[in-house]
Amino acid sequence: MSKKNSLSLTNSLRNYLEFYSDIGIDSLDNRVKTLLPATLPTIKNSEDLGIQINCSDNSDQSLPLTKPQVLLKKDPSLEEISLDLVDCKRCRLSQGRSNIVFGSGNPNPSLVFVGEGPGREEDQQGLPFVGRAGQLLTKMIQSIQLQRNEVYICNVVKCRPPENRTPSEDEIATCSPFLFRQLSVLSPKLICCLGLTAVQSLLKLKVSLGRLRNKIHTFQNIPVVATYHPAYLLRNPSAKKEAWEDLKKIRSMLNQ
Numbered sequence: 001m002s003k004k005n006s007l008s009l010t011n012s013l014r015n016y017l018e019f020y021s022d023i024g025i026d027s028l029d030n031r032v033k034t035l036l037p038a039t040l041p042t043i044k045n046s047e048d049l050g051i052q053i054n055c056s057d058n059s060d061q062s063l064p065l066t067k068p069q070v071l072l073k074k075d076p077s078l079e080e081i082s083l084d085l086v087d088c089k090r091c092r093l094s095q096g097r098s099n100i101v102f103g104s105g106n107p108n109p110s111l112v113f114v115g116e117g118p119g120r121e122e123d124q125q126g127l128p129f130v131g132r133a134g135q136l137l138t139k140m141i142q143s144i145q146l147q148r149n150e151v152y153i154c155n156v157v158k159c160r161p162p163e164n165r166t167p168s169e170d171e172i173a174t175c176s177p178f179l180f181r182q183l184s185v186l187s188p189k190l191i192c193c194l195g196l197t198a199v200q201s202l203l204k205l206k207v208s209l210g211r212l213r214n215k216i217h218t219f220q221n222i223p224v225v226a227t228y229h230p231a232y233l234l235r236n237p238s239a240k241k242e243a244w245e246d247l248k249k250i251r252s253m254l255n256q
């Protein structure tokens with residue numbers, strides 16, 4: 001293997017292991033090794049990378065997952081939906097935004113992440129999850145053997161709420177139909193909602209995240225799971241272990 005390829009693989013492996021380390025995993029066993037990409041070299045000792053990891057695998061391997069049979073009436077493309085949002089002023093969030101953050105990623109993904117709304121960095125760049133929370137989301141994605149460009153990432157509202165407040169019900173009601181159209185076009189095997197606003201908006205349920213996690217819901221016959229928003233995980237690192245359980249469930253469902 002060339003030195004350049006070796007460095008690239010080492011960096012990829014470091015990203016995986018840093019996420020495991022972040023969530024409190026401090027040694028490696030065979031179950032974690034099965035989550036790593038086949039192209040990576042066999043890991044004999046994670047301490048070679050200066051990181052120690054450990055894993056207990058309680059994931060439910062028998063979760064049902066079927067490709068959705070019935071979907072919303074399809075838009076021809078994501079582009080058509082984004083054209084409907086050009087210079088959108090349908091709600092008050094248009095007043096303080098710099099850019100509409102439509103979404104980004106693989107237009108034919110197996111997995112879609114749905115967050116709440118853009119933050120400051122996202123508003124500046126016009127891209128979802130590019131700040132600190134976005135960096136953590138990238139690590140979370142990589143921890144389940146995916147690259148960021150293999151999934152699609154979007155939000156319930158496409159414009160930044162002032163001071164990063166939670167979007168109001170009327171703002172969500174105005175903007176979420178565009179999310180629903182996106183999900184219909186994307187037609188993934190699985191949707192992962194990041195945080196309470198996302199999962200409540202999709203499921204139209206006023207229930208706590210604690211009651212919505214650890215369950216498989218459906219949106220237009222697409223399986224939906226919920227986990228913590230990466231911004232919450234940055235503020236509450238102790239919740240990363242629960243997020244890891246959610247990620248293992250997602251990996252298991254995608255494997256089916």
Ligand code: SF4
Nearest residue numbers: 088090091094159175
């Ligand atoms: S949040 Fe959505 S509905 Fe409101 S102005 Fe932005 S794009 Fe339009």
